[in-house]
Amino acid sequence: MKFREEYRDPVAARGLSEAIARIVTRPWNIMEVCGGQTHAIVRYGLDQMLPPEVSLIHGPGCPVCVTPVDYVDKAIEIAGRPGTILCSFGDMLRVPGSGGDLFGAKSRGADIRVIYSPLDALQIARRAPDREVVLFAVGFETTAPANAMAAYRAKREGLQNFSLLSSHVLVPPAMRAILSAPTNRVQGFLAAGHVCTIMGFDEYEPIAARYRVPIVVAGFEPLDILEGVYLCLRQLEAGRAEVENQYSRSARRAGNGPAQEIMREVFQVVGRRWRGIGEIAESGLALSGAYRAFDAEERFGAVLAREEVAGECIAGLVLCGDKKPLECAAFGTRCTPEHPLGVTMVSSEGACAAYFNYRRTAAE
C-alpha cells in the first residue's frame, strides 16, 4: 500500500540500523515525544535494532495519559446529567477518574457516544436539539484544529446545545519542562510528525538552540523512526543541535496555515496541569473569549482542581522519560490493562500498555 508498506521494508530497515551502528561512538539518550512512535518502536522491535549505546526514552505524547483526573471527573459528572450527551474518542472511556471511568458512567445510564471525528458530535447536536451535547476535546495540536472547527461551525450555525470540555495540551512547553528538569537525561528528540504537520517546526528552533538538543521531526512508520534516530545521532555525534525534518512528505516548516488559524480563532493558550507531571505554564488550550458560550465549563461549572493521590504508579516518571515501564515494581503484576494503576497502562498509546502488549517476555 502506498505510504505504508514502503516504510516497513525490512531491507531498508536493516540498512538504517547498520548506518546507525556505524556512526555511534558513545551512549546517547533520545526521546520520542509521541505515544504513536512509542508503540511502533515496541511493536516492531525497533529498539532491538539499535546498538546498545542508543537508548530510546518514551515521552509524554499520549493525550489520554496526560489529561488531568479532574477533567475526567468533570466529563463523568456532565455525562451523568439528565438530558446530556457526552461525545468522546474511544480511548478516553477507560481512563480512570478519581472514582471510576466513563465506561462505568455509561453502564449507570449516562449517554456517552464514541465518536471518530469532532464533527460527528456536531451532527449529534444538530439532530438532538433538546439535548445538551458536550464534546470531550482532548489531545495535542493534532486534534485541536478539528475540535476548533466543531466550535467554529457551532457558532456559525448558532447551535445552542453544543459545547466543548477542552483539555488540550501543547508539545513544546512539555519538551521545555523535560529539558529544564534537574533529572533530565534526554539529549535529543524525535518530534511528533503529525503535530508538526499542523504547527510546523519553527517553534522548535529556539528549544534546540537554548537547550543544545537536536530535534528531528519524525513520522510514525518503522523506517521514519529509524531514519529519525539516525539523523538525530548524526547531529549528536557532530556536536550539532538543529531542527531537522525527516517527515518531509507531510510536515513543512510553517505547518498548516488554515489549521493554525482556526486554532487561534477558537482557542487561547493557558497554563495546564498534566496528569502525573504537574502544572506547566502556557501548555494548554482553552476556549477563547469569543467562544466562551461554547465552553462546557461555563455551562456546567468549572473543573475543580484536585490533588492527585500519590500511589504506587510511576506514570509521571515514565511520561518524563525518567523510568521505563519495566522498571516499575507493579508492572504486569499489580498493574495490567484490566486492572490499571495508572493511565499509561490504559491508553493504547501509553508506554506501559505498549510494553505490556508486546514485551512481557522481556519482563519475565
Next chain:
Amino acid sequence: MMDDAFALSCPATSPEGDLVLLAHGGGGRMTERLLDSVFRPAFDDPLLSPRHDGARLELASPLAFTTDSYVVKPLVFPGGDIGTLAVNGTVNDLAMCGARPGFISAGFILEEGLSIALLTRIVISMRDAAQAAGVRIVTGDLKVVDRGKADGLFINTSGIGSIVAPCPVEPASVVPGDAVILSGDIGRHGIAVLAAREELSFESSIVSDCAPLAEPVLALFAAGIAVHCLRDLTRGGLAGGLVEVTETAGLAVEISEPAVPVREDVGSACELLGLDPFHVANEGRFLVFVPAGQANAAIEILRRHPVSVGATAIGTVAACPAGQVTCKSVLGGTRIIDMLSGEQLPRIC
C-alpha cells in the same frame, strides 16, 4: 434501471401498520399472523409444519451441539445482516467441532416498533443462509419486548450436527510442530460493520466476510487430513482465536506477521481508525491446526472452496513458552499477541 421500473411490490400493509407491536408477542392471533406472514413462508420445513412444541429429529450419533446469541448494530451491514450472522455463526461453530451441521433453532427477541419489512428481510436472509449452508431451521421462538429494551432485535440460534471427525477436534489435540493455517484475509467483518454505523462519517466498500465454513472443513476430513483443531475467528479477531487455542492447549504459537493476509482497504481503514487488524472481528475465517507434513495438502484443499480460497500457513506450534502467542514482525522483531481486556477502541490521533 430497467429492473427498478419493473420491480413488483405489494403496497398493502397489515392492519396494525408495518411495525412490530407488543401484541405480536402475546401468543394470540397477532402472534399467529406474524408467524404466518413473516416466518412460516420463509422457514418452510416439514419438521416445522406440525406446529408442535419442538421438532422430532432422526440423528446418528455422536453429535455436536452449540448455541450462540447475536446482537449487532447496525442490523444490516455490507455483506449481510443479523440473520446471516445468526445462521452462519452457529453453522460455523458446529463445523469447528468437526461436525456436519444438521439442524438449528432460532429464537427471536423483537423490540416493539421494529419495522416488519426489516424483520422480513432478516428472516429471508436466514432462510437463504440456511439453504446455502445445508442446514434446516426446525424450531423457533418469538418474544416482543418494550421499545428501548432491545436494539431492534436479538437472535439466538442453537445447532446440532453429526460429528465426522475421526478424532476429537479441540485445543487438547494440538501438538508441538503443528502448522497453523489461516483460511483467508482478516478484518473485513469488523470494518464493514464499523463503517455501516450511521454515527460514523466513514465510508468504505468493504464487505463482511460472513460465510458458512462447513464445506471446506468437511472437505478436509473427506480427504483424510488429520485435523487437530479448528477455530473460527469471530469478535476477538485472529488474536483472540490464536490465544484461546494456545492457552487451552498449554502450548506456544509463533506466527509471521507478513504471512497474515490483510486486504489493502482493510489495512488502510485500520490505520486510519487506529485499530489492529489482528483484533478486528471476522465472520468467515478460521484457523486449522494440522501436522506440518499435511499443511500443504490441507491448504490446497481449502483453496478449492471460495470461502477459503486465500488459505495460507501463518505459523507453527511449539512447546514453550506455554500459553503464549508471539509474532515475528516484518522487520524481524518479536512481540506478544494477546487478547484485549475489552473491546478495541479507536485512538485519539
